[in-house]
């Protein structure tokens with residue numbers, strides 16, 4: 001078993017979303033069979049939501065015992081409950097409204113019209129996490145999805161802000177997000193890194209430089225995606241445009257061949273497709 005980071009390249013974002021959805025459902029069924037329950041962290045962003053839509057449209061969707069799944073978010077935008085730009089709203093429309101998951105298993109961040117301040121909202125979410133920790137400090141996240149911004153941000157941890165380097169807290173209030181809205185809530189890297197599997201999903205040529213830097217050893221203060229590392233697996237699911245600056249050695253052989261790969265080099269026995 002390796003915790004090395006792996007890059008899986010797909011021809012386009014639609015194929016990427018479909019492939020991640022298929023992997024997710026298969027893995028989730030196995031995890032529930034093995035562990036009895038699975039805590040999953042969702043992400044906002046267009047690619048993350050497309051993945052949720054692909055899950056909702058998958059024939060395997062209803063093969064999951066959703067009552068054994070708990071859904072969390074890696075971050076949230078400080079907007080009124082039900083606002084179309086909230087990650088929760090988009091995830092409900094894309095997937096949650098279409099699956100038989102108990103409402104108390106869906107752990108949304110507080111909203112800006114809940115009558116509390118951003119800092120109190122961060123405290124409340126941390127309390128909710130601790131309340132579902134099964135005797136540990138926090139739940140063990142089986143799979144954490146993360147989108148990646150063109151600047152390498154993940155969740156609401158942005159370069160040139162204090163968020164990526166915060167060690168003392170697990171859930172923080174963000175007041176100065178360069179990506180609107182300025183007010184956000186975010187899990188911090190120490191909490192995200194408790195995830196067994198971190199699945200980063202990104203597409204588009206504008207993501208290529210940040211991905212290349214993240215995989216080439218940039219510091220997570222400069223490129224927060226560089227700090228995303230699961231305890232068991234870290235997989236970057238990308239489309240071909242986003243893979244343009246990925247070191248060749250990190251691109252896992254996939255069912256999709258880019259022009260750069262020489263098919264004669266692939267020894268299928270050295271790569272386990274279920275290795276995610």
Ligand SMILES: O=C(O)[C@H](O)[C@@H](O)[C@H](O)[C@H](O)COP(=O)(O)O
Pocket residue numbers: 043044045046047048075076077087146147148149150153154155156179202
């Ligand atoms: O609240 C958010 O905006 C997300 O959590 C953010 O971290 C997002 O995942 C990235 O900005 C990538 O977004 P795209 O997939 O749309 O590029």
